[in-house]
Structures are given as C-alpha cells and as structure tokens.
Amino acid sequence: MEPDVLTSRTNDIKQVLLSAIEEQKISLAYQSQISLPAKQLVGVEALCRINSGTWGDVSPEEFIPVAEHTGLIAPLERLVLTQVAHDLPLLLQEHPDIRVGVNLSIRHITEPDFLPFIHAWLDTLPASAVARLDFEITETYFQRISQSVIDGLHTMRTRGVRIVMDDFGSGQSSLSRLHTLPFDVIKLDKQFAQQIDHPMVYAIIKAAVAFSHEFGIELIAEGVETLEQCDALQAIHCHLAQGFYFSHPQPLAHWLSSQNASPT
Ligand code: C2E
Numbered sequence: 001m002e003p004d005v006l007t008s009r010t011n012d013i014k015q016v017l018l019s020a021i022e023e024q025k026i027s028l029a030y031q032s033q034i035s036l037p038a039k040q041l042v043g044v045e046a047l048c049r050i051n052s053g054t055w056g057d058v059s060p061e062e063f064i065p066v067a068e069h070t071g072l073i074a075p076l077e078r079l080v081l082t083q084v085a086h087d088l089p090l091l092l093q094e095h096p097d098i099r100v101g102v103n104l105s106i107r108h109i110t111e112p113d114f115l116p117f118i119h120a121w122l123d124t125l126p127a128s129a130v131a132r133l134d135f136e137i138t139e140t141y142f143q144r145i146s147q148s149v150i151d152g153l154h155t156m157r158t159r160g161v162r163i164v165m166d167d168f169g170s171g172q173s174s175l176s177r178l179h180t181l182p183f184d185v186i187k188l189d190k191q192f193a194q195q196i197d198h199p200m201v202y203a204i205i206k207a208a209v210a211f212s213h214e215f216g217i218e219l220i221a222e223g224v225e226t227l228e229q230c231d232a233l234q235a236i237h238c239h240l241a242q243g244f245y246f247s248h249p250q251p252l253a254h255w256l257s258s259q260n261a262s263p264t
C-alpha cells in the first residue's frame with residue numbers, strides 16, 4: 001500500500017500505531033483455551049490491544065492489516081513479544097501446565113533479521129517457558145512461505161515452540177501443501193463452530209477432527225459462543241476449544257488470581 005493510496009482512516013490508524021510504538025504503549029489481553037469435555041484451562045492466547053486515546057480502543061482486525069501494509073508490524077510485534085516475555089513467567093507460575101499462544105505475522109517472519117531476533121528473544125526465556133510457547137500464523141499465508149521460512153520454523157520447533165496454523169479453512173487453503181508444512185496445531189476458523197448446526201459444516205468439522213486424530217495434530221475450534229456449539233463439538237470428539245462461551249480476552253491480572261483459573 002503506497003502512502004498516496006492510504007485512506008484517511010488508514011492514515012489515522014497508522015498515526016495511532018506510530019505513537020503506540022513510540023510510547024511503547026500496547027497491552028495484551030489473554031483468552032482461554034479449554035479442553036473438552038473436562039473444561040480445563042489448557043492455554044491462553046495473547047491478543048494485542050491499542051488504546052488510541054482519542055477514539056478509545058482500535059480493533060486488531062483494523063490495526064494489524066494497517067501495520068502489515070505500512071512496515072510497522074515488526075516493531076509492533078516486538079513490543080508484543082517484550083510484553084509476553086514479561087507476562088509468561090507470571091502466567092506459568094499461576095498455571096504451570098498451560099501453553100501461551102502468540103500471533104506472528106508472515107510479514108514479520110519473512111523479514112531478514114527475524115530469525116536472529118526471535119532466537120535472541122527465546123534465549124532470554126527459561127527453556128521451560130520456551131517449551132510452553134505456541135506461535136500462531138494465519139493459514140492463508142502458509143501458502144506462500146518459502147523453504148527458508150519453513151527451515152526457520154523448524155529451528156523454532158526444535159526448541160520446543162509449537163507452530164499453530166491459525167484461522168484454518170477461512171481463506172486461501174493450503175490443503176495441497178499441508179503435508180509439506182511445519183505445524184503442530186490447527187485452529188479451525190471461528191466460522192466453523194458458529195455454523196456447526198448446518199449439516200455440511202458439521203461434516204467438515206467432523207472430518208477435520210478425524211484428520212487431526214489420525215495425524216496426531218491438535219485441533220482447536222475457535223469462536224465457540226454457545227453451550228450448543230460446545231456440546232456439538234464434544235459429541236464429535238473435538239478436544240480443544242476457544243471462544244466467548246468460555247471467556248472473553250482478559251487482562252493479565254485476571255489470570256493471576258486463582259479464582260479466575262476456571263472458565264466463566
Ligand atoms: P485470531 O488470532 O484468530 O484471534 C482470535 C480472535 O477472535 C480475537 O479477536 C478474539 O477476541 C476473537 N474471538 C474469540 N472468541 C470469539 C468468539 O467466540 N466469537 C467471536 N466473534 N470472536 C471471538 P481480536 O483480539 O480482535 O483479534 C483479531 C485478530 O487480530 C486475531 O485473530 C489475530 O489474527 C490478530 N492479532 C491480534 N493480536 C495480534 C498480534 O500480536 N500479532 C498479529 N500478527 N496478529 C494479531
């Protein structure tokens with residue numbers, strides 16, 4: 001996106017991003033991932049939040065694409081990673097067995113200095129904490145990753161980080177390349193759980209669950225909003241879920257008081 005084609009809204013968001021980065025003012029909200037049928041907390045996903053001051057919160061659905069198109073995604077995500085490094089030991093102290101998911105943009109991952117940066121960042125963490133990390137990458141972009149990026153993801157996996165294919169099934173599919181891609185977990189896009197009462201969607205989810213069991217890949221159903229959706233997923237042996245039904249994304253403090261450990 002060239003500067004002259006930036007819309008005024010995009011420009012405003014770019015300014016918000018620039019000042020958030022300059023002032024190092026981002027925050028993280030963590031959303032639970034739950035095992036079924038036990039409904040135990042098994043993980044949390046870190047989601048970036050920015051408060052613009054003037055207009056209040058701007059959604060990541062808006063600011064992440066702008067950051068990606070204006071060259072600001074790497075500085076933004078490096079702030080996110082700094083915050084994760086701070087929060088991770090606290091989260092693990094309270095919930096030693098959980099995993100912590102961090103979203104990474106392919107635009108950041110493909111930057112030439114990403115690999116040295118991420119390994120130096122991982123070096124700052126205890127090995128036991130590195131082994132609890134999940135890096136989430138949107139499926140659409142897996143389509144386009146080069147062999148050198150694949151090799152880079154492998155080096156992270158050797159340290160215990162898991163690679164998660166996020167928003168699986170939502171856009172351009174990587175089905176034909178799936179067997180060549182390095183990933184440990186599939187996150188089924190929220191549209192699937194939300195339309196599970198449609199027989200065709202139900203059959204697709206069932207097939208995805210069977211596929212994940214056959215290949216020992218974890219599958220997390222995202223966007224679970226109702227008891228009915230949760231029950232339907234459970235009935236087809238989907239063992240992991242995330243969504244507003246269990247908990248909305250919450251600030252770190254929420255996860256540090258034990259009475260909030262179980263889903264709401
Ligand atoms: P995502 O990684 O797929 O994260 C899940 C999104 O779905 C979150 O939106 C979460 O609040 C929302 N969600 C969770 N449960 C439900 C539900 O039951 N119903 C509905 N309708 N939505 C649900 P959020 O926080 O607005 O983030 C949107 C997207 O922005 C994320 O989707 C992710 O792709 C991106 N994002 C957020 N933080 C970062 C980041 O630090 N780096 C990168 N690259 N992307 C990020």
Ligand code: MG
Pocket residue numbers: 045103136166
């Ligand atoms: Mg995600």
Ligand code: MG
Pocket residue numbers: 166167187189190222
């Ligand atoms: Mg997702």
